[in-house]
Amino acid sequence: MKRVEDPRLIKGIATYTDDIRLAGLLHASILRSPHAHARITSIDTSRAAALRGVVAVFVGADVNDQCGTIPCAGAMPDQKMPKHTVLAGDRVYFVGHAVAVAIATDPYVARDAIDLIDVEYEPLPVVVNAEAAIESGSALTHPDLGTNVAYTHTMGGGDIDDAFRRADRIVKQRIIHQRLTPMPIEPRAVVASYHAGEGTLTLWTSTQVPHLVRTLLPGMLGIAENKLRIVAPEVGGGFGAKLNVYAEEALCGHLAQRLGAPVKWVESRRENAASTIHGRDQIADYEVAVKNDGTILGLKSRTIADLGAYNQLLTPAIPTLTGLVLTGCYKIPALKMDIIAVYTNKMATDAYRGAGRPEATYAIERLMDVVARELGIDRVVLRQRMFPSAAEFPFSTASGLSYDSGDYEAALAKARELAGWDALLAEQAAARAAGRLFGIGMSTYVEICAMGPSKAMPAGGWEWGSVRMEISGKVTVITGATPHGQGQETSFAQIVADRLGVPIEDIVVLHGDTAVAPYGRDTYGSRATAVGGSAIVMCTDRVVAKAKALAAHLLQVPVDSVDFANGKFSSTVNREKQLGWGDLTGEAYIAKNLPVGFEPGLEASAFFEPENFTFPFGTHIAAVEVDRETGHVAIKKYIAVDDCGPQINPLLVEGQVQGGIAHSIGQVLFEQTVYDENGQLLTGEFMDYALPRAADIPEYILGSTVTPSPVNPLGVKGVGEAGTIGATPAIANAVIDALAPLGVRHLDLPLTPERVWRAIHQHELAGV
Amino acid sequence: MPIPVRLTVNGALREHTIDPRMLLVHYLRDVCNLTGTHVGCETGICGACTVLANGKAVKSCTMFAVQADGADLRTIEGLASNGHLHAVQQGFWECHGLQCGYCTPGMIMAAVGLLAATARPTRDEIAAGLRGNLCRCTGYSHIIDAVNHAATGAAASGR
Secondary structure, rough: OOOOOOHHHHOOOEEEEOOOOOOEEEEEEEEEOOOOOOEEEEEEEEHHHHOOOOEEEEEHHHHHHHHHOOOOOOOOOOOOOOEEOOOOOOEOOOOOOOEEEEEEEOOOHHHHHHOOOOEEEEOOOOOHHHHHHOOOOOOOOOOHOOOEEEEEEEEEOOHHHHHHHHHHHHEEEEEEEEEEEEOOOOOEEEEEEEOOOOEEEEEEEEOOOOHHHHHHHHHHHHOHHEEHHHHHHOOOOOOOOOOOOOOHHHHHHHHHHHHHHEEEEEEEEEEHHHHOOOOEEEEEEEEEEEOOOOOOOEEEEEEEEEEEEOOOOOHHHHHHHHHOOOOOOOOOOOEEEEEEEEEOOOOOOOOOOOOOOOOHHHHHHHHHHHHHHHHHHHHHHHHHHHHHOOOOOOOOOOOOOOEOOHHHHHHHHHHHHHOOHHHHHHHHHHHHHOOOOOEEEEEEEEEOOOOOHHOOOOOOOOOOEEEEOOOOEEEEEEOOHHHOOOOOOHHHHHHHHHHHHOHHHHHEOOOOOOOOOOOOOOOOOOOOOHHHHHHHHHHHHHHHHHHHHHHHHOOOOHHHHEHHHEEEEEEEEOOOOOOEEHHHHHHHHHHHOOOOOOOOOOOEEEOOOOOEEEEOOOEEEEEEOOOOOOEEEEEEEEEEEOOOOOOOHHHHHHHHHHHHHHHHHHHHHOOOEOOOOOOEEEEOOOOOOOOHHHOOOOOOOEOOOHHHHOOOOOOOOOOOOOOHHHHHHHHHHHHHHHHHOOOOOOOOOOOOHHHHHHHHHHHHHOOO | OOEEEEEOOOOEEEEEEEOOOOOOOOHHHHHHHOOOOOOOOOOOOOOOOOOEOOEEEEEOOOOHHHHHHHEEEEEEEHHOOEOOOHHHHHHHHOOOOOOOOOOHHHHHHHHHHHHHHOOOHHHHHHHHHHHOOOOOOOOOOOHHHHHHHHHHHHHHHHH
């Protein structure tokens, strides 16, 4: 099934935020701090304001008291929170911190204007390294907080002390999960238009979460929720980077009201790298309590999480997602994770594809290999020994989760079969005998999707939808989920076509506009299909139930005798006569021949509240060869078996998996967000932040197993993040396995040629 | 000092007087109102702004519009003809070669340029030929499938 959203995209006639043109549109450009931490001793905007075409120039003092502070929905108990204003006050706290905004009639002039703003900074001591930041005597990111520690928090369950007492040995490993930049190809953009007559504000923004923006902006702008319309038009990739409420959204909204004209702001790539959220960034010391037979009794970690300078929407909550799934797909009865969350003079971290789960999966899967090697146990056997069996689901973890369903052994077996595991081992043996560095890595993962039950979410984990049979027989589906490339215009149409028995061409799926989809919790955490799709199923069930009553009336039979199948209503009383939707929709809206008490119309809306998360899982296997002379890693073979439950559109699932694996290839081999010791961002462009390119991608062998989830009517689990969660440890384990004959036990990511080359040479020298 | 330019965009003659510093991509988007060509980085790395100039793929964010004076430009909007998708567009649709669609116009134009130079590229040649275009969604495999589909389909139909 080809995607219905594609024609407009491949013809170049889709509308992204920057494509919106409004009469009298003004253009905003933002001046950003070149310092990681500094006091602003003076700002002079007069030269900028005098430039021809400039409408206004504002600094923090002009707007901050009218824009409120940037919201954080994930604050932890007793967390120290710096005040996060739309523009900087008298200090800047990271490179890229917004200092001033110039608005002009032309974007080039607005850009010129910010160069004419004269700012004097007095540089202050900078905090860059999160580990050094918690030492006494460290400089302070926010001196007024008196500490760099945002919060400390302990997670886990089971008897951890007993586990470590009973252990035959304790395996220790430090693992650093590097900072990453999501880098959607479309930078962020905002257009705001205020309609003074109605007192309403329309905001087009490149966001994954228009409904969350609508919920949170009123608190910033003092405009009522029902006077605010948020539109996410075509959105050019998110990956979590657009799961946020950003300063620029409030700022543009404010400026449009203040200036009485629509205002557009489009982020440059440099701004995107510096001032849109980053991801990951954990330094963790792990200890694993093991028996000599490979039984893992407990897992401990002390994790330093680098939050950056501020709390964006979910910043502080991300490390806790790591703790929830840190024991992976294993029966590890005791877990203790101590989180020390730290402020540094860098951009905020937040939810980047996987959000906390990739950190967990990378850690536990690296640790499984380290443990296997230390104990001399086969890594496959070690994993199998610790799997819960398919019969043990729902499976309770030490972190307090209940994994809904799973068959980890089946996915592992299928991946080994697709990989030709034994032949691969033989190939490795032959390569090693010839002196080549050939490695095989695997990861068996489980992750958390379909976010989520409201009781476990910051604010509402349900999803809303509606299905309307139009008078013409066409079907309008509205979802509160906000797909931005995942393809739910197609997959939701498939669900409805299947449920209602109507041709897919007759269905339109609308989303991303709060005036059209009044309620929604949007798209993140692999939730759109599992939660949003389930709301659509509730709607189709309700529409069919209502239509049955009308059909019974028209057929003059009892309601409970009416069946519905393949778009046709008929009665057990008389099978001769059938009614299709076309026989019902006209009657439902013309409303001259309706049953007594029948409300006109054929539509339904629904909120689906999931009772639990879903827990997709799978096995990824990578084979790599490392060039001994250059340290270059080549991925020779890649096998992924993912179980996301039933697949509504297998081609879309494949696309999600492949895209996710590519993020991992980037993370393992190239990508790292780098700040120097002065807090200068060294990876502020595609020139310095290396995304994978087409030639970096191997040919995949993809497979799946299908274990339905019992927690939603579709049985689907979600697949948006699985690739990124499963692939990072598989590829990293393969590289370490390639280097194992040299004595390499662990290397931190990214495994760039330089890092690998250095490891080879250090170990070769040590071996001489 | 504004400078006059005269060029052809998707077969139509365009004459404007423009600021010499205006980038070609902004000329196409803001003056010609052809917003299918996207801006992803403004440094010539991501390729979202790729168009054809005299049949060759160029990055319109690293050219001034005045440098295109006299050129014959083709953008994504001018690729389909008589309501029929170009083979590369069709390939992207058939093979799920796009997700968010933002890199897609540039990716398609780069692929058209690639196929003009190499009619039947291998998968490795396609990957190498698209080295100037970044995609963050698809992981490229389906894009390579799409270009391969276009190359083999085009050969079969004699186009």
